[in-house]
Amino acid sequence: MNTPPSLPTSELLPGPRFALDRRVCVIANHWGARRLVGLFFGMVSRLGDGVFWYALMAALAVLGGQRGIAAAAHMAVTGLAALLLYRLLKRWTRRPRPYRACPGVIAHVPPLDEFSFPSGHTLQAVGFSVVALAWYPSLAPLLLGFTALVAVSRVILGLHYPSDVLAAIVIGGGLGSASLWLLSSFN
Numbered sequence: 001m002n003t004p005p006s007l008p009t010s011e012l013l014p015g016p017r018f019a020l021d022r023r024v025c026v027i028a029n030h031w032g033a034r035r036l037v038g039l040f041f042g043m044v045s046r047l048g049d050g051v052f053w054y055a056l057m058a059a060l061a062v063l064g065g066q067r068g069i070a071a072a073a074h075m076a077v078t079g080l081a082a083l084l085l086y087r088l089l090k091r092w093t094r095r096p097r098p099y100r101a102c103p104g105v106i107a108h109v110p111p112l113d114e115f116s117f118p119s120g121h122t123l124q125a126v127g128f129s130v131v132a133l134a135w136y137p138s139l140a141p142l143l144l145g146f147t148a149l150v151a152v153s154r155v156i157l158g159l160h161y162p163s164d165v166l167a168a169i170v171i172g173g174g175l176g177s178a179s180l181w182l183l184s185s186f187n
Contacts, residue, residue, distance in 0.1 A: 021161045025098045025105055032108040032156040041153040042109045048121045048150035049112070053079065053128050060136070071135035075128050078179040082127040082172060083120070089171075090115040099158040108157045119160045122168035123175070125150045130176025 032038045057075050060068035095117035099107040112120070125147040133140055151169065154160040 021163045022102050024162045028155045029105045029158045038108045041156045044149045045153040075131050078127050078131045082124050086120040086123045093117045098161055105158045111159050116160055117164045118168040119154045119164045122151045122165045123172040126169050126172030127176040134180050
């Protein structure tokens with residue numbers, strides 16, 4: 001498989017331009033060193049690996065009748081598109097994770113892959129949430145809260161810079177919205 005050309009690392013973490021990004025990352029990461037904080041956000045991150053989302057899709061499909069099956073299928077297709085997109089972006093940008101490139105940051109949990117940009121967990125969480133909330137708006141408190149915790153966990157755990165997470169929010173929101181638009185185009 002051909003690998004797309006990567007961007008030079010120096011362009012991804014230039015001095016003053018990303019100083020705030022690095023600073024916030026270091027401060028947040030130090031919170032993760034506190035035992036209960038690290039355990040809590042490690043658990044949130046693990047659930048965000050897919051467990052929470054797959055359980056939600058299964059519950060919707062089993063309990064929601066035809067509407068639930070349609071919502072779960074829509075989430076699954078959007079999730080697959082998100083997976084392909086963030087893997088492509090990571091291979092293209094090759095931004096090193098903060099614990100590898102930023103002094104004072106440690107990984108509180110092992111990463112699932114090598115690169116940082118964008119946050120796949122956050123991109124998936126936002127994409128899934130946009131779609132699920134279009135079908136079931138009453139899930140907003142649960143999904144918005146969990147998605148926010150997933151996003152924060154990635155920085156606290158030393159696996160992403162805040163800009164990785166912010167970009168993933170925009171990309172995931174755009175992807176989820178695009179999937180809703182596409183679905184409405186076929187109906």
